[in-house]
Amino acid sequence: MTAAGGPARLSRRGLLGGGAAAAGVAGAFAAGRLTAPETTPVAGPVASYPFHGERQAGIVTPAQDRLHFVALDVTTDDRDELVALLKAWTEAAARMTNGESAGPVGAVDGPGNVPPDDTGEALDLPPSGLTITFGFGQGLFVDADGKDRFGIADRRPEALEQLPRFSADVLDPARSDGDICIQACADDPQVAVHAIRNLVRIGFGTTAVRWSQLGFGRTSTTSTSQSTPRNLFGFKDGTANIKAEETAALDEHVWVGAEDDPRAGWLAGGSYLVTRRINMTIEVWDRQPLESQEQFVGRTKGSGAPLSGGEEFTEPDFAMSGSNGPIIPTDAHVRVVHPDANDGVRILRRGYNFVDGSNDVGGLDAGLFFIAYLRDPRTHFIPLQRAMSRNDALMEYLRFTGQALFAVPPGVAEGEYVGQALFA
Ligand SMILES: C=CC1=C(C)c2cc3[nH]c(cc4nc(cc5[nH]c(cc1n2)c(C)c5CCC(=O)O)C(CCC(=O)O)=C4C)c(C)c3C=C
Numbered sequence: 001m002t003a004a005g006g007p008a009r010l011s012r013r014g015l016l017g018g019g020a021a022a023a024g025v026a027g028a029f030a031a032g033r034l035t036a037p038e039t040t041p042v043a044g045p046v047a048s049y050p051f052h053g054e055r056q057a058g059i060v061t062p063a064q065d066r067l068h069f070v071a072l073d074v075t076t077d078d079r080d081e082l083v084a085l086l087k088a089w090t091e092a093a094a095r096m097t098n099g100e101s102a103g104p105v106g107a108v109d110g111p112g113n114v115p116p117d118d119t120g121e122a123l124d125l126p127p128s129g130l131t132i133t134f135g136f137g138q139g140l141f142v143d144a145d146g147k148d149r150f151g152i153a154d155r156r157p158e159a160l161e162q163l164p165r166f167s168a169d170v171l172d173p174a175r176s177d178g179d180i181c182i183q184a185c186a187d188d189p190q191v192a193v194h195a196i197r198n199l200v201r202i203g204f205g206t207t208a209v210r211w212s213q214l215g216f217g218r219t220s221t222t223s224t225s226q227s228t229p230r231n232l233f234g235f236k237d238g239t240a241n242i243k244a245e246e247t248a249a250l251d252e253h254v255w256v257g258a259e260d261d262p263r264a265g266w267l268a269g270g271s272y273l274v275t276r277r278i279n280m281t282i283e284v285w286d287r288q289p290l291e292s293q294e295q296f297v298g299r300t301k302g303s304g305a306p307l308s309g310g311e312e313f314t315e316p317d318f319a320m321s322g323s324n325g326p327i328i329p330t331d332a333h334v335r336v337v338h339p340d341a342n343d344g345v346r347i348l349r350r351g352y353n354f355v356d357g358s359n360d361v362g363g364l365d366a367g368l369f370f371i372a373y374l375r376d377p378r379t380h381f382i383p384l385q386r387a388m389s390r391n392d393a394l395m396e397y398l399r400f401t402g403q404a405l406f407a408v409p410p411g412v413a414e415g416e417y418v419g420q421a422l423f424a
């Protein structure tokens with residue numbers, strides 16, 4: 001398999017859409033925010049992303065179209081068993097992201113009298129841009145009884161605590177938390193599901209699935225090479241997201257710094273991952289006039305431009321007046337969560353649309369599975385969610401039905417296993 005289409009391999013011309021756009025992007029970097037390329041080139045089909053590297057793949061990797069996310073509880077108290085599992089998962093993840101079977105024998109080439117070491121549904125499928133990203137929850141460090149099962153309680157990152165409750169939270173414990181999470185993203189749903197299924201299979205006896213979530217359409221961009229997708233409200237989502245090319249912003253807002261937390265040095269270069277399962281009352285939303293929908297968001301539904309004018313990547317002008325007060329209302333989502341209103345804070349969003357059948361009132365159980373990577377949940381998530389709770393017009397159409405927080409260790413070098421520094 002060849003690695004192709006990843007950010008480093010896109011030509012500068014392909015990334016920036018020509019010289020004029022390049023100048024524009026350079027200016028935007030200088031201003032601290034990224035503006036659009038003049039044209040938005042689409043990266044070619046991606047063969048594979050290597051599992052090993054300085055950072056885990058699946059964070060700044062161009063967001064793939066499909067997601068299978070699982071949270072697991074560790075059922076053993078034995079540190080050696082946990083470490084053995086992390087080693088086995090590392091090997092299997094490296095193989096699968098390379099388009100190989102989960103185990104070295106494969107789905108059909110082993111002896112007939114034992115179960116195969118791969119389940120087989122991805123036979124003949126390409127790697128499809130599969131990335132597998134691991135995170136550790138609070139319960140891995142101290143379990144519900146306050147027990148330090150694996151001798152790592154003193155290495156728990158200070159910020160890895162239970163998230164507070166927010167308004168519109170109707171959290172289902174069966175869709176929240178977990179000791180370990182695995183995020184599999186791919187451009188083929190079968191490849192993402194195959195990855196999670198096999199990792200869960202390998203963990204049988206050591207871990208148990210707590211909850212999982214499928215996502216069918218990305219709701220963000222994480223690279224300037226991508227076009228902006230739409231969420232289930234029909235709006236472009238991901239326009240102002242941090243992009244892989246914004247390395248200074250990633251260092252400031254996404255990657256945990258070496259000095260951030262003296263007792264959790266193992267997390268330096270990693271990140272925090274927040275998930276929120278957000279049900280959207282789409283049937284009610286669909287009855288709102290177009291102009292109201294646009295006022296709730298603060299952007300136009302067609303182009304995604306701010307209501308203050310311009311094009312999709314034009315910065316909103318929050319000072320501009322309309323006939324009835326500010327043209328971008330004070331409770332518009334993009335105003336409430338904008339860095340200008342939140343001490344300059346930015347986050348890397350990597351969420352997905354979901355529809356999990358229908359609900360008990362004949363509507364769709366649909367929404368946005370919010371995933372964000374950020375440097376510290378205390379500065380980069382809790383205040384944002386609180387601001388939304390207080391004063392965001394979108395809140396009337398949202399119900400938060402699950403949430404979790406994980407510490408995501410940095411990348412894995414060849415010959416190492418994921419999270420190795422935590423157990424060293
Ligand atoms: C706590 C953080 C956020 C939650 C929860 C959240 C939910 C949520 N958002 C949309 C739709 C859009 N969000 C947009 C931008 C945007 N959203 C957040 C944060 C949360 N959103 C941020 C930080 C930003 C970027 C703000 C900026 O820097 O300008 C947009 C506009 C397009 C874009 O920039 O991506 C839309 C549309 C929904 C539907 C939703 C819950 C279901």
Ligand SMILES: [Fe+2]
Binds near residue numbers: 333337
């Ligand atoms: Fe948002």
